[in-house]
Amino acid sequence: MKLMIKIACALTLLILSPLSFAKGVVVDDPYARAIPPGQTISAAFMTLVNGSDKNIDLVKASSDSAKNVELHEHIHEDGMMKMRQVPKISIAANGKTELKPGGYHIMLIDLVKHIKPQDIVTINLEFSDGSKQEIKADVRKIMMGMMKKKMSMMKFKQHVNPMPNLLAVYKKMSDKLDLSDDQKSKLDAGIKVRSPKIKELYGDVKSLEKELHEITLKGEPLNKIDQVSDRLMQARLAIIEGKTDCRESIKKVLSDKQFQQLVKLYRANMMPTFNKDKEKAAMAMMKHTNPMPNLMRVIVKKGDQLNLTEKQAAELKKWREERKPISKKVSQTIAKLEADLLEAALNNAPIAKINExxxxxxxxxxxxxRTKAMCRDNMKRILDDKQYKKVLAIHNEKHNKTMH
Ligand SMILES: [Cu+2]
Structure with missing residues (x-):
């Protein structure tokens, strides 16, 4: 009898809430942006998946967390990112539409209370097919589209250039340097000449690292990898050289006192910040020092998909345990040397010291x-063809995902 009641209740619920088995749009991974105290506007994001063979529009959103809820999009206008209200957000038949920072979003205006990470915001969605859904968006800390772009550019510059960016101090706080017009125009002229060259070198590093990654996966031999690695190092060295040159010419234009002030401002405002989270910092450092694909990670994370024999597993484990501390140490050495280089450049060390x-x-x-290339070859030796191909496939899938 009890069971009957339960079933009856379940049926009633199903009939009362057609949303729970709506065939139309499925909402995936809804989340909202955490906001600083005092702010009353936030936005929600999610992926809308249309499982039907008709186009469906999201036509309305509401929430008891905000007095006013609007559908928005981001557009580029006059070189600026702007957002504006849209009457609907379409989801193509059997397709999906992603609401994400810098794109479509649901704007939560006049929040009734402060929202912070780990809170839940309930949002009601209405679609053009007449269906409605109540979703729970968890609140997360996320960066704005532009901010994210800027941050990733900054990270990339730190990745390529271990030298201090002294000219940034001039660009951002020249009022604190007390420069004459003549000095300013000399610095401006220097920037105009140097900046395109450095930019080109940044581009070279980016494309050479990409090439290195690709040819390693393609199975190119060690000598080919060495060649690209060599070109990559040339580009990296040229950046350090260019930046040293830049420091020298700034010194020529500024008085000693002004240069000291420039260094002081750099130290106070622009020293590169490293991640406080130790594990994340170590990961970031590995990425910073190693442009090669991390195939060993596939073995560690997805080894169960490879049908490894006991012997293979043991051999791989042995190799990994031997190599890991070595890679880590080399990576730390690079970090240490780069920190030393930054200090040397700021402390006005001679060019010979910088070169060293x-x-x-x-x-x-x-x-x-080199180590990573040999690691690849050793892995190829231990695994059979099929297994190695599977490693590549898993790696590529993961890599392509994180690149987008
Ligand atoms: Cu908006």
Whole structure:
């Protein structure tokens, strides 16, 4: 009898809430942006998946967490990112539409209470097919689209250039330097000449690292990897050289006192910040020092998909345990040398000292690339063809996902 009641209740619930088995749109991973205290506007994001063979529009959103809820999109206008209200957000038949920072979003205006990470915001969605859904968006800390872009550019610059960016101090706080017009125009002229060259070198590093990654996966031999690695080091060295040159010419234009002030401002405002989370910092450092694909990670994380024999598993484990501390140490050495280089450049060390440190960095960077290339070959030796191909497939799937 009890069971009957339960079933009856379940049926009533199903009939009362057609949303629970709505065939139309499925909402995936809804979340809202955490906001700083005092702010009353936030936004919600999610992926809308349309499982039907008709186009469906999201036509309305509401929430008891905000007095006013609007559908928005981001657009580029006059070189600026702007957002504006839209009457609907379409989801193509059997397709999906992603609401994400910098794109479509649901704007939560006049929040009735402060929302912070780990809170839940309930949002009601209405679709053009007449269906309605209540979703629970968890509140997360996320960066704005532009901010994210800027941050990733900054990270990339730190990745390529271990030298202090002294000209940034001039660009951002020249009022604190007390420069004459003549000095300013000389610095401006220097920037105009140098900046495109450095930018080009940044681009070279980016494309060479990509090439290195790709040819390693393609199975190119060690000597080919060495060649690309060599070109990569040339580009990296050219950046350090260019930046050293830049420091020298700034010194020529500024008085000693002004230069000291410039260094002081740099130290106070622009020293690169490293991650406080230790594990994340270590991961970031590995990425910073190693442009090669991390195939060993596939073995560690997805080894169960590879049908490894006991012997293979043991061999891989042994190799990994031997190598891991070595890679880690080389990576730490690079980090240390780069920190030394930054200090040397700021402390007005002679060019010979800078070159010495730059050489040390280069040698260790080459060492990491070599080690990783050999790691690939050793893995190929231990695994059979099919298994190795599977490793590549898993790696590529993961890599392509994180690249987008
Ligand atoms: Cu908006």
């Amino acid at each position: 440190l730059a050489d040390g960095i280069t040698q260790n960077r080459v060492k990491i690339i």
